[in-house]
Structure formats: structure tokens, C-alpha cells
Amino acid sequence: MRDYGYLVDFKAHSALCLEALQGGLILDTDLKPIAESPNGYGLHLVTNQVVSTIGTKIQFLSSEIVQDAAQLATNLSRPMTDIKYAAGIALAVAEAGLLHDSALAPIMERGSDCGFELLSATEEALDALWPAAQRESRNVKDGEVYTDTPFETHLHGTNFYLSAYERNCFYLEWPAITQENLEVHIFLCKTLDAMSNYLVPFHTPASAYGFGGQYSYGPSELYEALGDQVVELNQDEITEMLLATEDISELGMLGMALEESGEDEGEIAQQIAGLLWEIVDIEKNYSFRLAYGENTSDQSRKVEMSELQAQLRDVIAKGTPHSGLCEALSDAMDACIARADSHRTVSEMISSASEESADEGAGYEESPNRFFDCIWVIADGRHDLIVQDALEAFNADLEEVSEVAAKLPLDSGELVSQITIPVIERTNQCLALLRRIQLCLEAEKNA
Structure with missing residues (x-):
């Protein structure tokens, strides 16, 4: 009582405990402390128990206390965004045809406090060019399909970044190298080479870990x-x-x-x-490419690709077990042929914008292709030793790079139209075709 006597109101606390007992909040056995400490400390203990029990029966709903609590929380968590900066980015993307009045009008009604929503709408419009399904890696082990998402995007400054957090590997169930399959095998190698040249510069077995590979x-x-x-x-x-x-x-x-x-x-x-055996195998069986050199050009390669296209159509018309794969290769070759007349590599496109971009990101200028170096096509189970050796070299090569990303400009509608949108679309198209080729080969194996 010396320590707690001042806390005890005998009349009021007794009434509270009696009401709690009669109301069923406590039981007769809960009054035992009063008998053990009749000087008032026992009443103090029972009162504390009653108060705790009452507390468990009371629930405060924030939605009833504060109207529109969810919206208020959202507004409070919104980062402050400079409206001039956000409007400039949104305008460039709108001029390129990705943002329309129907999306911008409701945002602009907020007035000067709409910067965050403008940036969010801009990012969503750009992300729509590259669906999440084409950012995934996919691998099959013991019949189980494993997926991960090594590729992401983010907007920073006046640039939109395609970022890689690890490699995106396409493990191909390559047709057995037999005389019967040789033609299709060559089609596959040359189509992959054409795609890596005319779409985006991903790695084939030859370019990543073959003779002279990166x-x-x-x-x-x-x-x-x-x-x-x-x-x-x-x-x-x-x-x-x-x-x-x-x-x-x-x-x-x-x-x-x-x-x-x-x-x-x-x-x-x-x-x-x-x-050594694996690199010999790659050089002998996986290094079929289009013609390159001083006397070749995009036009001469277009002729070569058109000839391959005709041969693919002959195989498709025959209805062989490889027809599905050849259809995928034919569509990929179509995409390459369509770009041959006005071909610019992705590296050239990104580099051409680096001087005009206002946001200089450390490490990005020195190699625009770093992001695309993370796309690997692998002949599944065929070259395990040399793939592991190449992976160690790859990791060592990138260990000092702060972020592996392709930086695409958003400074003006012209740059967005001529560089940002085409690079994203080509990336999406290439990854979609690689996935289709991978699935066709799996279907052939399981047929």
C-alpha cells in the first residue's frame, strides 16, 4: 500500500469490479487477490485485470474515426514531385503518342499537386511496351518450370532505364546434331545470329563462350x-x-x-x-552465322536472310516434326528482314542520345550494351564446363559496375519516338521470339 495506495479509490474501484463480476467480465476466482491483500493492494490488482479485460473488448476503426483514411494515407505517402520536371517528362511521352488526353485530363484536374501522378502515368505507359511476361527468365529442371524476373524498369531523372539484376538465360533443347537435323540446326544458329544483329545484341553460344567469345x-x-x-x-x-x-x-x-x-x-x-572439347564443339556446330566482312552489307545480308526464309517455308510446307520451330524461326527472320533497309544497332541508337540526355548516370556511357550482355542463349546441357568458366568471367567483368542498365532518353518527344520506344519494342519483340523458339523446341522434345 505504501507504493500503490495512492492509486486505489476504494469506492469507485470496488464498484467497477462488482459491475465486471456481475457482467461476466471476471470470475469469482479472479477476486482472490482481494482476500490475500485486504489492505487495498488486492483491489488494485483486480482493478488492473478488469481494465485489461475491458480493453480487449474495445476496437477502434480508423475508417470510422477519420473519414477517407485510406486516401489520406495514400496522399501522405506520396513523394513530393516537381511539377515542371514531371510535366516535361509526361509531355515528351505524350508527344511520342504514348500518353493521351483521356489519361492526362483527370490527373491535371489536381492542379499543381499532380507531379507524382504524372510520373506514374508516364512510367505505366512505357512499361506497357514491355509486358512482365517478357522480362522473366524460365528454366526447366526435372520437369519443373522455374521462373524469375531478372529484368526491371525504372524512371530516374530524364531517362528510363532497362535494368538487369542477373542474366536472363534461354536454355534451348537443341535438336540432336545428326545429318537429318543438320538443316534445321543451321537455320536455328543463323536465325539467332540475325536476331542478335537486327533486333537486340544478346549472346549466342558462339558469341558468349565460343572461340573468340566475349x-x-x-x-x-x-x-x-x-x-x-x-x-x-x-x-x-x-x-x-x-x-x-x-x-x-x-x-x-x-x-x-x-x-x-x-x-x-x-x-x-x-x-x-x-x-577444349566443348569449345571445339561450339566452333564446329554452333557458329553458323550470316556473312560479315568488308564485302558484305545489310543489303547482302537481307538477300541471304530472304534465301533462308524461302528454305524455312519449304520445310514448313512439308509438315516435318520441325515445322513448328521453323514457323517461329520464319517469323523471327521476317522481323530481321524488315529492319535491314534502315538498320541501326541498339548500341548506336543509345549512344547517339547520350550527349543530348541531361541525366548522366555513372557507368552507363561506357557500354550501352551492358544490359543486353545479360541475355544468353544456351544449348542446354551441352557445354556445362565452358558455360561455368564464362559465367565466372562475366561476373568478374561486371563486379565493379554499379548498375547494369540501358539508359533511354525522355528529354523530348523526338528522342522518345526515335530511340526509347524503338529500343523497348525491339527488346520485347526479341525476348518474345526467343521464348517462342524455346517452347517450340521443348514441344518437339516432348512430342
Whole structure:
């Protein structure tokens, strides 16, 4: 009572506890503290229990206390957005035909406090050009389909960014390399090459980890030294040849790196042989491309693509098991042929806008293609060793890049029309065609 006596109102608290007992909020057994501490402390304890019990029976609904609470919360969470900046971005996108009066009028009715809504509408209009389904990666393991979304977009400053957080890999169930399938195999390789040139610059097996590939430094050096000797050998025969090499360091940077790892010489030879056999396989079977060089042009390649298109249509007309795949390849070739007359690479388009863009993002200028380097086509299960080696080189290459993104300008309606919209549309078209090719190959395998 010395500590809590001042808190006890014997008359009022007793009445409260009696009402609670009669009303069923507490039981007779809950009055036990009063018997144990008749000096008033027991009444204090019972009163606290009654108050706590009453508290559990009371619920305050914010929607009834504050009218339009949800809308109020939304308004309070809206970031402050400069109306001049937002209006400039929205105007550029509207001039390019992506935002219409029907969408802008309700927003403008808010007056000067509509900056956030203008930016949101602008971002939604640009996002609509690249549906979420075409940003996903897809992989099949043991019959289970796994998806992830490595590609996203965001608006920052006067630019719209296509961002990559990891690779988007298309694992293709490539047709078995037999004489019967050779024609379709070549069609597939050349179509992928055409798409990577005339749509967006994604990686094929040859460009990513084949001989001279962007991420095959060590294996390419090895192939350059020994390619002629091993081109007709199998992996075991290559291993035997390597074991006969007196100094493994003579095999270039790859041999020296493996030697320094302290592994058994036989294991080193097997690893190198595996990489060498796979790069030979890529060079021999996965490097069919369109013609390039000093005497070729977009027009000469257009002729070549048209000839391939005619051959694809012949296969489709015959109704072979590969007809579905050939239809997808034919549509992809159509898209490439349509761009040949006025071809500009995505890299050229993005670079041409970098000087005019007001928002300079660190790291983006030095390579506009960094985002597209994250799109890989892989012959599933065919080149596991060299793919892993290339992945390590890829990760090392990008580890100091703050964000892997393609920066597209929103400074004016002209830039949006000539660069931003075409790049997004080409990206969406290319990824959609790659997914269709992937699904056609899976269907053939499971037929």
C-alpha cells in the first residue's frame, strides 16, 4: 500500500469490479487477490485485470474515426514531385503518342499537386511496351518450370532505364546434331545470329563462350594453340594428348591457372580437355552465322536472310516434326528482314542520345550494351564446363559496375519516338521470339 495506495479509490474501484463480476467480465476466482491483500493492494490488482479485460473488448476503426483514411494515407505517402520536371517528362511521352488526353485530363484536374501522378502515368505507359511476361527468365529442371524476373524498369531523372539484376538465360533443347537435323540446326544458329544483329545484341553460344567469345578468354587461347590438333578427337583422346605435354604451362593462361591450383596433373588434363572439347564443339556446330566482312552489307545480308526464309517455308510446307520451330524461326527472320533497309544497332541508337540526355548516370556511357550482355542463349546441357568458366568471367567483368542498365532518353518527344520506344519494342519483340523458339523446341522434345 505504501507504493500503490495512492492509486486505489476504494469506492469507485470496488464498484467497477462488482459491475465486471456481475457482467461476466471476471470470475469469482479472479477476486482472490482481494482476500490475500485486504489492505487495498488486492483491489488494485483486480482493478488492473478488469481494465485489461475491458480493453480487449474495445476496437477502434480508423475508417470510422477519420473519414477517407485510406486516401489520406495514400496522399501522405506520396513523394513530393516537381511539377515542371514531371510535366516535361509526361509531355515528351505524350508527344511520342504514348500518353493521351483521356489519361492526362483527370490527373491535371489536381492542379499543381499532380507531379507524382504524372510520373506514374508516364512510367505505366512505357512499361506497357514491355509486358512482365517478357522480362522473366524460365528454366526447366526435372520437369519443373522455374521462373524469375531478372529484368526491371525504372524512371530516374530524364531517362528510363532497362535494368538487369542477373542474366536472363534461354536454355534451348537443341535438336540432336545428326545429318537429318543438320538443316534445321543451321537455320536455328543463323536465325539467332540475325536476331542478335537486327533486333537486340544478346549472346549466342558462339558469341558468349565460343572461340573468340566475349567471356571465353582462356579456352579461346587454348583453342588457338591446339585447335587444329584436337578438332577430330574425342575428350579422352584430348586428355591423353595433354598428358603427353611436358609442361602444362605451355597451354597458356588456363594451363598455368590450373597448375597453380595444386591439383593432380591428370585432373588438370581432364578439365582442360573438357573445356577444349566443348569449345571445339561450339566452333564446329554452333557458329553458323550470316556473312560479315568488308564485302558484305545489310543489303547482302537481307538477300541471304530472304534465301533462308524461302528454305524455312519449304520445310514448313512439308509438315516435318520441325515445322513448328521453323514457323517461329520464319517469323523471327521476317522481323530481321524488315529492319535491314534502315538498320541501326541498339548500341548506336543509345549512344547517339547520350550527349543530348541531361541525366548522366555513372557507368552507363561506357557500354550501352551492358544490359543486353545479360541475355544468353544456351544449348542446354551441352557445354556445362565452358558455360561455368564464362559465367565466372562475366561476373568478374561486371563486379565493379554499379548498375547494369540501358539508359533511354525522355528529354523530348523526338528522342522518345526515335530511340526509347524503338529500343523497348525491339527488346520485347526479341525476348518474345526467343521464348517462342524455346517452347517450340521443348514441344518437339516432348512430342
